[in-house]
Amino acid sequence: MTTQEPLLRVRNLRTHFTSKLGVAKAVDGVSFDVFPGETLGLVGESGSGKSVTCLSVVRLVPQPSGRIVEGEVLLGGKDLLTLSDNEMRDIRGSRVAYITQDPLTSLDPLFRVGNQVGEPMLAHGRANRKDVRGKVVDMLRRVRIPAPEIRATQFPHEMSGGMRQRVVAALALGCRPELLIADEPTTALDVTVQAQILRLLRDLQEESGLSMILVTHDFGIVARACDRVAVMYAGRIVEISPVTDIFERPAHPYTIGLMASVPKIGIKSEHMPSIEGQPPDVRRIPPGCPFAPRCTARQDRCTVEYPPTIKLRDQHEVACWAVDPVTGVPAGVAVAE
Ligand SMILES: Nc1ncnc2c1ncn2[C@@H]1O[C@H](COP(=O)(O)OP(=O)(O)O)[C@@H](O)[C@H]1O
Ligand code: SF4
Ligand SMILES: [Mg+2]
16 A cells, blocks of 8 residues: 555645634644545544545635635645636546535435436536436445335435435445545444445445545444544544554554543443543644643643654554654553553
8 A cells, every 4th residue: 555656645734714713723734645445534533623624625614714724635646725616626526525424415305316316427427318317226226225216216305314325425426436535424324324334335445446534433433444544633633544553552642542432342331431521622722732631641741842743653653742652652551451
């Protein structure tokens, strides 16, 4: 994977929201790569900047309060932030697809699902009036919707939540994008359907070589569905690593805390450890490391200066003053076996 050129290269991305209450630094200097055919997980508590990172990549940050103030978003070497609105509209839906947890925001209740899945295919020249119906049915079949000919004629309200999310996947993937950005695509679904949708995304990825950014607040999903993971806190990536390595040797105290909160078989959720305290308000980020008020490994310099990013092993990087660059272990944190 490391020898390949990345499909997506995000560099020093900063997206801020301005209001009477001040400037919210929702994304504040984020850099990462997504390689062809891989899934990068973005994980972190609510408000850490996961969605705003994704919205920035597809240039759908809510206007006018939100603004990308700095950075580069290179897709196949071309900076999407320099494109015109028309050029960007063409990229969205054809080369990059974006889906959210709420299929109802992606589907129009007034139109039959077949017409909705076909619309972007027609708009981006992937189908014509004659062959669109066949291509829609084919796509619905690929997302494992039973009786696709009949389903194509139905309205969204005639389908279950899981079925609707399959339709959204068909809509997103109909134009054969290179990158799928899925922002908590299974959060609204029950556990069984969640597993089916994750399996489906994995299968579709294997069939087509698609790259994926998968946002989740759940390390269990990271373990099942991702190749690498970036852990976000207060608008920054605090640790990024291949999934296998981070599960074996997590380095950042925040990552260790998040992983300790993953439900384990035989442990009731009320007995699960969780990280004390709340994430900071991104309008008032204190100097130094924003995790400091909650961190058991905190040192004096932590509240003075933000830690530099250090490389631990192949593709595993962390930003924390307490982490020993040789052993990758943070001083003062008990790592659970
Ligand atoms: N539309 C918005 N207007 C103002 N601030 C916003 C808006 N959307 C997000 N933010 C700010 O950005 C922060 C990060 O949000 P978000 O990326 O949605 O978090 P996550 O997806 O990790 O839960 C929020 O805590 C909030 O302060
Ligand atoms: S040890 Fe310091 S730098 Fe590392 S997470 Fe804790 S407060 Fe942040
Ligand atoms: Mg979000």
